[in-house]
Amino acid sequence: MAEADVIGAERSGVGVGVIGGPTVVIDLAGLRILVDPTFDPPTDYGRLVKTAGPAVQADALGALDLVLVSHDEHADNLDEAGRAIAEAAPMVVTTPSAATRLGERATGLRAWESVEHPSGLTITATPALHGPADAITPEGWVNCEVTGFLLAHPEAPTVYIGGDNASLAAVADVASRVRPDIAVLNGGGAHVPARFDDRPLTFTSARVAAAAEVLRSPRVVVAHQDGWRHFADDAAATRAAFLAAGIEDRLVESPLGRWALRD
DSSP, rough: OOGGBBBOOOOOOOOEEEETEEEEEEETTTTTEEEEEEOOOOOOSSSSBBBBSSOOOOGSOOOOSEOOSSSSSSSSOOOHHHHHHHHHHHHEEEEEEHHTSSOEEEEEOTOOOOOEOSSOOOEEOOOSSOOOOGOOOSOOOOOOOOOOEEETTTEEEEEEEEEEEHHHHHHHHHTOOOOOOOEEOTTTTOOOOOOOOGOOOOHHHHHHHHHHHHHTOOOOEEEOOOBTTTOOOOOOHHHHHHHHTTTTGGGOOTTTTBBEEOO
């Protein structure tokens, strides 16, 4: 790949790139957006073990306009370095509970609530379940409160970010309202033996392909499938699942540290 494909501070009209784990950089509507920042080196957090650091360091990204945090309770979606980045960002959008922990510039949204960035970008929270559907708590979530995001601007493609979601019903809810131009989905089939009988907490490769089929988005980037010991499925498994489903043409290859999409 050309050096221009490396994720850096230079912005594009539309760009999506995976840095590692769930961490994704998005250029949209003139904004530099960072999703679920994780920039710690390999670390043993106890139940979760990070096996690889980020493919691009945070200081190479330039100034951030917006940080999206699907949830803040788990190090594989917001580690110590990532939390510092979020707390310093000019605007953060996350869950209501995480907003109480991420500083005065954090806005917490419930599913289908929206907030507008001064640029005109609308950020809408979308439903997500971080684990099996039969484990929903009285509060309405599994494992912890988590959200996805829908990014909309009249002069830019619509982008759906699924977050740590294991629910096809949540994706179907999104698909019933909008057909995103670009979908960023978390795969990996994350699992922790002590939790929910070791069942997946995020989409497996087969279910992330099924989610892509339901969404009907023409371009799909899959993150959250590398760099952590508790991920069961990697990029090769995802590719095979999209091929088996007959939708391989929708999957955008996303080598770490490189732009998967750049228009």
